[in-house]
Amino acid sequence: MDTGDTGFIMICTALVFLMTPGLALFYGGMVRKKNVLSTLMHSWIIIGIMSLQWILVGFTLAFGPDHYGLIGGLDWLGLKGVGMEPNPDYAGTIPAILFMGFQMMFAVITPALISGSIAERMRFPAFIVFMLLWATFVYDPLAHWVWGVGGFLRELGALDFAGGNVVHISSGYSALIAALVLGKRNGFGKDSMAPHHVPMTVLGAGLLWFGWFGFNAGSSLGANGLAAMAFVNTNTAAAAAAISWVVVERLHRGKSTMLGAASGAVAGLVAITPGAGFVTPLSSIVIGLVGGAVCYLAISVIKAKFGYDDALDAFGCHGIGGTWGALATGIFATTSINPAGADGLIYGNSSLLGIQAMSVGITVMFTVAATFIILKLIALVMKLRVSEEQESNGLDLSLHGERAYSEFV
Amino acid sequence: MDTGDTGFIMICTALVFLMTPGLALFYGGMVRKKNVLSTLMHSWIIIGIMSLQWILVGFTLAFGPDHYGLIGGLDWLGLKGVGMEPNPDYAGTIPAILFMGFQMMFAVITPALISGSIAERMRFPAFIVFMLLWATFVYDPLAHWVWGVGGFLRELGALDFAGGNVVHISSGYSALIAALVLGKRNGFGKDSMAPHHVPMTVLGAGLLWFGWFGFNAGSSLGANGLAAMAFVNTNTAAAAAAISWVVVERLHRGKSTMLGAASGAVAGLVAITPGAGFVTPLSSIVIGLVGGAVCYLAISVIKAKFGYDDALDAFGCHGIGGTWGALATGIFATTSINPAGADGLIYGNSSLLGIQAMSVGITVMFTVAATFIILKLIALVMKLRVSEEQESNGLDLSLHGERAYSEFV
Amino acid sequence: MDTGDTGFIMICTALVFLMTPGLALFYGGMVRKKNVLSTLMHSWIIIGIMSLQWILVGFTLAFGPDHYGLIGGLDWLGLKGVGMEPNPDYAGTIPAILFMGFQMMFAVITPALISGSIAERMRFPAFIVFMLLWATFVYDPLAHWVWGVGGFLRELGALDFAGGNVVHISSGYSALIAALVLGKRNGFGKDSMAPHHVPMTVLGAGLLWFGWFGFNAGSSLGANGLAAMAFVNTNTAAAAAAISWVVVERLHRGKSTMLGAASGAVAGLVAITPGAGFVTPLSSIVIGLVGGAVCYLAISVIKAKFGYDDALDAFGCHGIGGTWGALATGIFATTSINPAGADGLIYGNSSLLGIQAMSVGITVMFTVAATFIILKLIALVMKLRVSEEQESNGLDLSLHGERAYSEFV
Amino acid sequence: MKKIEAIIRPGKLDSVKDALSNHGVNGLTVTQVIGCGKQKGNTQIYRGVEYTVHLIPKVKIEVIVMDKFVEEIIQIITTEARTGEIGDGKIFVSAVENAFTIRTGATGEQAL
Amino acid sequence: MKKIEAIIRPGKLDSVKDALSNHGVNGLTVTQVIGCGKQKGNTQIYRGVEYTVHLIPKVKIEVIVMDKFVEEIIQIITTEARTGEIGDGKIFVSAVENAFTIRTGATGEQAL
Amino acid sequence: MKKIEAIIRPGKLDSVKDALSNHGVNGLTVTQVIGCGKQKGNTQIYRGVEYTVHLIPKVKIEVIVMDKFVEEIIQIITTEARTGEIGDGKIFVSAVENAFTIRTGATGEQAL
C-alpha cells in the first residue's frame, strides 16, 4: 500500500461523489421553477439508493470473480472480504475497500445522468424502481464487461479509461429510450421551457468539472504521471469544447450564451472520459473542439428534427459526447502516453477504431434493449408518468409537497 | 513524516473547512428571505473568530500538556512550539502545525452548528460573545477530555472517532438550551416559516456531505485503510439515513421531500461520526437507517409536542443524531475494523455501551449547564434578543443593513 | 517522483481550478440581475481560452528556457517535451505536466480577476481580445520574471510565494486602468447598483477560500511542513481580515455586513498570498487585520473620492491587498519558517522591504502601461463598450440572448 | 374605456396572450399574484410539519380597451383560460377615464 | 360591486387573510409591491457605500365584493393590519362594473 | 380622488419617483409587471433553441391623488419616463371612491 496513492484516490472519491450533487444543480437550474425540487430529488435519491445497492450487490456483480466474461459472482455480497488490504487484481497500492468506494461513486452518478431526459414528468415510485433495476441489470453487468477482470469487452481490447461506455454511452442511450417511452412534456414545443435559474446550472457545471478531475485522473488508481496526464487532458478537452460550443452557437444563432459555455464544457468532459489516459493534450484539444460542436448540433438541430423530448439533453450530451469520445480514443490513443493502451488511427493502427466502434455498438444495443424492456415491465405494474394535473401544478408540489422558493418576504 | 499522509490530511482540512460555508447555505436556505444574510453571517463570523481563538488559546487549552485530565496547559499559547515537525503524541507522520489546522476546522464548525437553533432572533453582539465564551469554556475543555492526551473521557475508554461528543452532542444540546433561553420566534406555530430557498439548503447539504469525508476519514490522521473504511462508512450511513428519513416521512405524511432527503443525509452523517472508524459498512447501514428515523421523529413529533423553537433543528439533528451515534458505537464497534477500538454489544461486550452512555451523559450535563450559565451571564450585560420590530423587519436589514436579493430588474 | 507530493499537487490544482467558477459566483452575485450571466461568462470564457492559450504558448513563454531574464523561449510550444517525468528546475518530485497544470490554473484565474472592474458594460468580443493579449503580453512575461528560472525579479531576491505580484498586483492595477479606459456605468452614483444576490457572492467567497488552500499551500509544490504552514497562514489571514473588515465598517457605518465579511476574507487571502510560505501564523494575523482594513478604506473612501467605477472592486481588493501583501512580506518574512526565503524588517533586515517595494513598483508600472496600450490598440479596431441601449437592457439579454431567472412559475 | 382584469391560472397565460393578439389586442400588462377563492389551497410539508397554503399562484392580466371590445375580449379570455375545474379564475371590468401614451403624448382612445 | 385595495405590511397578510375568511370573504388576490408614503425608507450598506432605499416592501390585497359588504371589510382589514406605527398602509375603494367566473360563465354579483 | 397607473420602463423608476417626490407626491405603490404593446419582444436562446419572449419587464406605479393634481402628475411622469423610443409605456386614470389610512382611520382625501 502507498499512502500517496491511497490519499489521492480517497480525495478523488470525494470529488466524484460531489459530481452528483453538482449534477442535481446542473439539471435543477434548467427545469421550470415548479419542478426544481423534483429534479434535485432525482439525483439525491439515487445517491441514497445506489450507495446501498452497490455495497450490497452491485460491487460484487461488477467486480466479483468473473463468470463467462458476463458477470461477477456473488462472492463479495455485502462487501464480504472486501477490506483494508489491497486487491492487486484491481489496484495494488490502495485498500480494496477504497477501490470499492471509488467505483461506487461511478455507480451513483451514472443513473443520475439518465434522469435529465425524463425530468418534469416521471412518477417518483416508478423512477425509483426503474433506477434500481437499471443499476442492477444494466450498469453492473456493463461495468463487469468493460472493467471486471475477465469481462469480455475488456478482453476484446476496447479502451475506456474512465467510463465512456459504462457511464456516458449507457446512460445517454438509456435516457433517449426513457424519453421516448415517457413521451413529451405537455406543452413541449409550445410553452416556454426556458431554464428557471441559469446560475444554478452554471454552479452545477463548475462542480461537475471540479469533480471530473477525480473521475478521470483518479481512474489511473494512483498518484502518478498518468493521472497527471489524464488531469490535464480533462481540463483541456473541457475548455476546448466550451469554446467550440459557443463559437458554433454564435455562427448558428448569432450569440454566445453562458448556458452554452457550461453545456459545452460538460460535453467536452464527456468526450475526453474514455481517452483521458491514452491521448496527448494536443489531441485533447481536437477531441474537445469536435465534442462541443457535435453535441451542440445533436441538441439544437437533430433533436429539433426528430422532436423527442430529451428534457435536459442527457442523450445529447452523454450519448453523443460519449460515442464521439469512444471513437476518438480509437483515433488518438497513443502508447507513448500509456503503454498499457494501444495506438490509434493517427498513429497508424486502424484496428483500435474498429474495436472501439464495436464496443460502442454492443453497449448501445444492450442498454437500449434492456432499458426498453425494464420500462415496459414497470409500466405493467405501475404508471410511469404523472397525471396532467400534477404536471401542470408542478412535481414539487404534487409529488413532494414542497415549493423551492417562498416568494413573499 | 509521510508525504502521503501529510497531503491527505491537508486536503481533509480544506474539506472540513468547506463544511462551515456549506453549513451557512444549509441553514441559510431554511430561514425566511429577510433573515438569510444574518444566518449566513452566523457561520461566517464564527469562521473568523474561531480561527483566531484557536490559534491564540483554543489549541493549547484543548491539546496542550494535560492538567488533571481536565484541560490543556497554556504552553502552546499563540502556537508557541507548534511547528513543521510532527508531534508523535497526536500524529507522528504529519506536521504538528497541520494537526493543529485540522483540529481548528472542528473548532470552527462546532459553534456554527449551534447557530441553527437561535436563527432569526438573536442580537449579533450577544451572538459573538456567546460563541467566544462557549468555544473557550465548553468546546476547548471537552475536546481535551475526549481527545487530549490525558483527557479523562479518553482515559475512560469512550470511543469517539471523529467527534460525536465533542462536536455533535455538545453543539446539539447547547443549541436546545439556547433556543429555550431565547424563546420562540414571533409568530412561531402561526405564521408560515417555510424555507425561503430549498435548493440553497440542498447545495449546503451536498457541500456538508463532501466535507464530511475529510471530517471522518481525516480523523484517522493518515491515508490508510482505516481512513478508507471510515470514508465508506460515512457515505453508507448518510445514504441509509437519507432513505430512511424519506421513507418515514412518506409513511407519516404521505410524501417524500427533497428537504427530507437532505436532512436525513445530514442526520446520517452525524450518526456515523463517532463510530466511523470502528464499525463495518453493514453496521453503518443500520446506524444510518435508525439515525434518519430517530432524527425525523425528534423533529416532527417530539419538537411539536414540547413546542420549543429549535429553528433549524440543530438539536434535532446533532443532539439526537449524535447521541444515537455514540450509543451505536457502543453497539456496533468491532476490533476487526479497528484494533485500537473495542468490541461493542453485538460482539459480546456490553461494557462499551455503558461507557459510551456515561460519556454522553457527562457531555450533556456539562454542556447544558455551561451553556445555560454562559447565556444567563451574558444576559446580565446585554440583551440577547432583537426587538420585535427588528425581528419583523428581518435581521438582514435591521442588524446588517443589507438585503439578500434585490428584486427589481 | 513522490506519490504523496504528486497526489497533493494534483488535488491542489483542482482546488485552484475551482476558484474561477467560484469567482464567477462571487462576482455574479454583486451585479444587477440583468447582467449576472454576462458576469459569469467573463470567468467561464476565460477558463476556456486561457486553458488553451497556456498549453499552446503561455507555459513556454513563462517557464521555458530563459532569454535575458525577460521571457521564456518557445522550446515547449504546445507542451513539446513536457511529460510525465519531473522537471527538477521547478519541481523535482512531481510530473512536469502536473507542474504545468498547476501553473495553468493561476494563468486562468488572473485575467478573470480583472473582469470585476469592467463588469456590466464591456462588449464581449473586445473582452476576449483584451484577455488574450493581456495574458500573452502581460501575464506570461511577468510570471517569467518572478517565477521562471533566470527571471529577473526572481534573481533580484523578491519574495512572492504564491503570486502576489504575478496574480494580484498585476490583475488589480490592470483592472483599475480598464475601468478608467471604459468609463463609468450609466447611472453610476445615481441609480442603485446594489448586489442582486448576496448569497451567491457568499457562496463564491466560500469556494474561493476553499480553493485558496490549493493556491497557497500547493505553491510549496509538495506535501510538506512548509505547505502546512502556508495552509494555516492562509486561513489565519483570511479570518483576521474578515473580522477587521466588519469591525472597521461597524465603526464607519454602524453595521457589520455579510458582504463585508466575505469581502474581507477575500482581501485577507489576497494579502497573505505573497507571504504565505515565509511568515508565522501570528504575523498572518497582523497581515490579515491590516489587509482587511486597508482594502475596506480603499473601496469605501478612496474610490468614492476619486470616483472611478471599479464595479466589483477588483482594484480595491487585489491591487491594494496585493500591494500590502508584498510589502508585508518584506516586513514579516522569516527564515525560521522558510530558509529559502529571507528575513524581513521586524527580524532586523530592512533590505528585503526595499526589494519588495521595487518589485511592486516594476510590476505596477509594467502592467499599467501594458494594459493601457493594449486597450487603446483594441479600441482602434473595435468598440470596447456596449451601446447605451444594450447597457440599459442588460448584457445578458443584449449580448448573450439569455435571462438568468425566469420569474414566472 | 374599460379596464379588464383577468385572474387566471399561470399555465394559461401563453394561450390567452396568443389568442388576444390573434384578435388584434396587443397591449396588455401581466402581474404575478397569489389568490384564493373556491379553490382549496395545498399542503406543504417541511421536516414533518404540514403547512396549508391557501394562496395559490395566479397571474393577473390587465387590458385597457375601448368599450366596444370588452365583450369580445371577455369571450376570448373565458374560452382560453377555462379548464372547467375550480380555480379557473375571474374577470373584472371597470371604467377607465383616460389614457396617455408616454412616448407620443397621445391621450384618450388614441393612446391605446 | 366594489374593489377594495388594501396596501398593508407583509407581516400582516396572514392575519388579514384569516380574519377575512372568518367573516366569509373567501375570494381575494394578493400582489407583492413596494411603496412609499410617510414611512421613511431604510439605509443599506454595500462595501461601505450607503444607499437609501425609499420603497419599502408591502403587499396589496384586492377584494371585489358586493357594495353592502364594503364597510365591514374595511373594518376588518383596518383592525387586523393596524400596528399604530407609520407604514400601516392604505385602503382604496373603487367601482367595478362587472365580474365573470371563467369556469361557470356566471356574471355580475353571481360571479363573486 | 383619482388613481393614476403608469406602466413604465424599469430603468426609469428612480427618476420618476424622485421627480414625484420633489413635487410633493410622496405616496405611491410600485409593482413589477411584464407587458406587451407596440414594443417587440426579445429573442432568447437556450441550447440552440430560440424563444421569442413577447412580454417585457416593466414597472407599474400607482398613485392615488386628489383630482386637482392629476394633470400635474401625468406631466411629471411623462417627462421623466420618456425616451422617445417605443416601449416608454402608458398612463391610465380612473376614479377612486374613497381612501382610508389604516393607522389613523382617516378617510377620503384626508387619507392621502
Ligand SMILES: Nc1ncnc2c1ncn2[C@@H]1O[C@H](COP(=O)(O)OP(=O)(O)O)[C@@H](O)[C@H]1O
Ligand atoms: N372576490 C374576489 N376578489 C378578488 N379576487 C378574487 C375574488 N374571487 C376570486 N378571486 C381570484 O380568482 C382566483 C380563482 O378563484 P376561485 O374561486 O378559486 O376559482 P373559480 O373562479 O373557478 O371559482 C382566486 O385565486 C383569486 O385570485
Ligand SMILES: Nc1ncnc2c1ncn2[C@@H]1O[C@H](COP(=O)(O)OP(=O)(O)O)[C@@H](O)[C@H]1O
Ligand atoms: N397616495 C398613495 N397612492 C398609492 N399608494 C399609497 C399612497 N399613499 C400611501 N400608499 C401606500 O401605502 C403604504 C403606506 O403608507 P405610509 O404613508 O408609509 O404609512 P401610513 O399609511 O401609516 O401613513 C405606502 O408604502 C404605499 O405603498
Ligand SMILES: Nc1ncnc2c1ncn2[C@@H]1O[C@H](COP(=O)(O)OP(=O)(O)O)[C@@H](O)[C@H]1O
Ligand atoms: N392596452 C393596454 N392595456 C394594458 N397595458 C398596456 C396597454 N398597452 C400598453 N400597455 C403596457 O404599456 C407597455 C408599453 O407599451 P408599448 O406599446 O410597448 O410602448 P408605447 O407605450 O411606447 O407605445 C406595455 O409593455 C404594456 O405593459
